[in-house]
Amino acid sequence: xxxxxxxxxxxxxxxxxxxxxxxxxxxxxxxxxxxxxxxxxxxxxxxxxxxxxxxxxxxxxxxxxxxxxxxxxxxxxxxxxxxxxxxxxxxxxxxxxxxxxxxxxxxxxxxxxxxxxxxxxxxxxxxxxxxxxxxxxxxxxxxxxxxxxxxxxxxxxxxxxxxxxxxxxxxx
Amino acid sequence: xxxxxxxxxxxxxxxxxxxxxxxxxxxxxxxxxxxxxxxxxxxxxxxxxxxxxxxxxxxxxxxxxxxxxxxxxxxxxxxxxxxxxxxxxxxxxxxxxxxxxxxxxxxxxxxxxxxxxxxxxxxxxxxxxxxxxxxxxxxxxxxxxxxxxxxxxxxxxxxxxxxxxxxxxxxxxxxxxxxxxxxxxxxxxxxxxxxxxxxxxxxxxxxxxxxxxxxxxxxxxxxxxxxxxxxxxxxxxxxxxxxxxxxxxxxxxxxxxxxxxxxxxxxxxxxxxxxxxxxxxxxxxxxxxxxxxxxxxxxxxxxxxxxxxxxxxxxxxxxxxxxxxxxxxxxxxxxxxxxxxxxxxxxxxxxxxxxxxxxxxxxxxxxxxxxxxxxxxxxxxxxxxxxxxxxxxxx
Numbered sequence: 239x240x241x242x243x244x245x246x247x248x249x250x251x252x253x254x255x256x257x258x259x260x261x262x263x264x265x266x267x268x269x270x271x272x273x274x275x276x277x278x279x280x281x282x283x284x285x286x287x288x289x290x291x292x293x294x295x296x297x298x299x300x301x302x303x304x305x306x307x308x309x310x311x312x313x314x315x316x317x318x319x320x321x322x323x324x325x326x327x328x329x330x331x332x333x334x335x336x337x338x339x340x341x342x343x344x345x346x347x348x349x350x351x352x353x354x355x356x357x358x359x360x361x362x363x364x365x366x367x368x369x370x371x372x373x374x375x376x377x378x379x380x381x382x383x384x385x386x387x388x389x390x391x392x393x394x395x396x397x398x399x400x401x402x403x404x405x406x407x408x409x410x
Numbered sequence: 411x412x413x414x415x416x417x418x419x420x421x422x423x424x425x426x427x428x429x430x431x432x433x434x435x436x437x438x439x440x441x442x443x444x445x446x447x448x449x450x451x452x453x454x455x456x457x458x459x460x461x462x463x464x465x466x467x468x469x470x471x472x473x474x475x476x477x478x479x480x481x482x483x484x485x486x487x488x489x490x491x492x493x494x495x496x497x498x499x500x501x502x503x504x505x506x507x508x509x510x511x512x513x514x515x516x517x518x519x520x521x522x523x524x525x526x527x528x529x530x531x532x533x534x535x536x537x538x539x540x541x542x543x544x545x546x547x548x549x550x551x552x553x554x555x556x557x558x559x560x561x562x563x564x565x566x567x568x569x570x571x572x573x574x575x576x577x578x579x580x581x582x583x584x585x586x587x588x589x590x591x592x593x594x595x596x597x598x599x600x601x602x603x604x605x606x607x608x609x610x611x612x613x614x615x616x617x618x619x620x621x622x623x624x625x626x627x628x629x630x631x632x633x634x635x636x637x638x639x640x641x642x643x644x645x646x647x648x649x650x651x652x653x654x655x656x657x658x659x660x661x662x663x664x665x666x667x668x669x670x671x672x673x674x675x676x677x678x679x680x681x682x683x684x685x686x687x688x689x690x691x692x693x694x695x696x697x698x699x700x701x702x703x704x705x706x707x708x709x710x711x712x713x714x715x716x717x718x719x720x721x722x723x724x725x726x727x728x729x730x731x732x733x734x735x736x737x738x739x740x741x742x743x744x745x746x747x748x749x750x751x752x753x754x755x756x757x758x759x760x761x762x763x764x765x766x767x768x769x770x771x772x773x774x775x776x777x778x779x780x781x782x783x784x785x786x787x788x789x790x791x792x793x794x795x796x797x798x799x800x801x802x803x804x805x
Contacts, residue, residue: 379618387555
């Protein structure tokens with residue numbers, strides 16, 4: 239299934255409310271505005287450590303575009319590529335420089351900060367493409383833009399798929 | 411005497427047989443031998459109805475390609491004119507005054523791994539051969555790989571300098587002197603992106619806090635002046651698309667919610683112009699918004715074309731458009747609504763007196779519309795492609 243089919247599907251998707259994330263992102267933007275060095279990007283410290291929680295608090299199938307953590311993703315779901323929601327497929331390298339979104343978890347009704355880490359070094363996975371853009375902004379605000387290839391700081395910029403990692407609960 | 415007559419008849423029949431065989435032989439004469447090594451070339455400048463389509467090859471990014479196509483219909487032998495490569499979501503621009511096209515790309519010596527080589531490859535429009543290249547080996551200035559943007563690369567100063575956006579994630583604009591065929595500068599940017607030619611030898615970029623910066627360069631590509639428009643839009647509430655149409659030195663930047671911000675780029679620094687709405691009250695009530703991978707363009711008369719979708723909401727800014735709206739920029743009024751036969755994700759408009767809209771629809775086929783009447787003219791499909799995402803009118 240190609241990207242545009244998915245995009246068309248997404249037209250009907252119910253978009254999560256964004257009022258709280260705007261406040262958070264505005265604050266984050268002011269922290270890193272003017273700074274383009276790697277250490278200034280909080281998302282650079284993202285690491286895959288957590289597994290999806292039990293269904294009652296982490297509902298949905300991570301291998302589907304509708305899964306709540308995928309609210310700002312633009313790429314192939316690593317869960318369909320030999321990886322998981324938070325681990326890369328064998329033989330790839332996870333980029334630690336990422337864009338972020340803020341997604342509402344319907345399991346506990348909290349907004350979570352999600353880091354979208356690209357897995358890199360092999361040609362595109364091609365499975366389970368998902369393009370959702372909630373909170374996505376143009377390329378002049380890179381940390382919330384999913385139009386970049388975020389295989390940065392990796393041995394190869396070849397994009398394979400994307401995982402999404404919880405960085406914490408968004409502070410309202 | 412009797413035998414003589416018989417011999418004469420026999421010779422006569424033999425002559426007729428030879429004549430018949432001779433005629434038959436001439437009718438099936440051998441085809442001439444072909445000459446090996448013949449390669450076609452293209453007319454330069456390209457005709458008005460030719461476009462260059464970027465197949466970004468999202469499923470195999472290491473080698474994308476650009477296809478030169480005639481949109482005047484027919485079958486594949488009529489519309490497919492040739493192609494050239496671009497590695498890893500390359501960026502493309504074309505010269506007006508020289509028969510050159512530029513592809514910003516990189517490659518690894520083992521496909522997706524190994525040593526990386528960044529290069530600006532210069533293609534000849536007639537032969538589609540790479541005629542020169544500039545190696546880009548400064549690690550600070552690695553290019554941004556952005557899926558859909560025509561403004562990550564721009565020509566300024568009468569096409570002497572080529573600028574491209576670098577993102578590592580440090581942000582720079584790299585300056586290449588095309589006469590010297592070398593990098594002459596890397597201009598540090600704050601958190602900004604986009605390269606919009608400004609004035610005689612400058613550029614402007616939109617920034618993450620809703621501001622815009624402008625730089626002017628000297629004849630050596632060094633910064634001589636810098637200016638700034640203080641924050642003038644709210645990125646969270648109603649961001650400007652970084653994909654404007656440039657018409658007569660003014661950038662028309664649509665916003666997510668349906669305004670358009672004019673920015674005068676003709677002087678030494680960008681100057682804020684008027685802001686007006688693409689929507690009337692009925693449009694607003696129906697949730698019409700601009701959107702798509704490439705959503706704004708102009709024609710030879712300076713009209714503004716914007717791709718629109720209905721029932722817009724947060725996150726819908728990349729949705730395919732179901733209509734293209736046409737605006738008179740002087741009167742700031744809509745003069746036409748063009749319904750699309752299939753929703754589209756990107757479009758451009760050919761130059762000349764009979765401009766045509768060329769869209770990439772959601773089935774990854776190209777659709778051709780008469781830009782004046784809005785009439786659907788043709789569908790171009792059935793050619794090998796994966797992701798013919800961006801359309802560039804030939805210059």
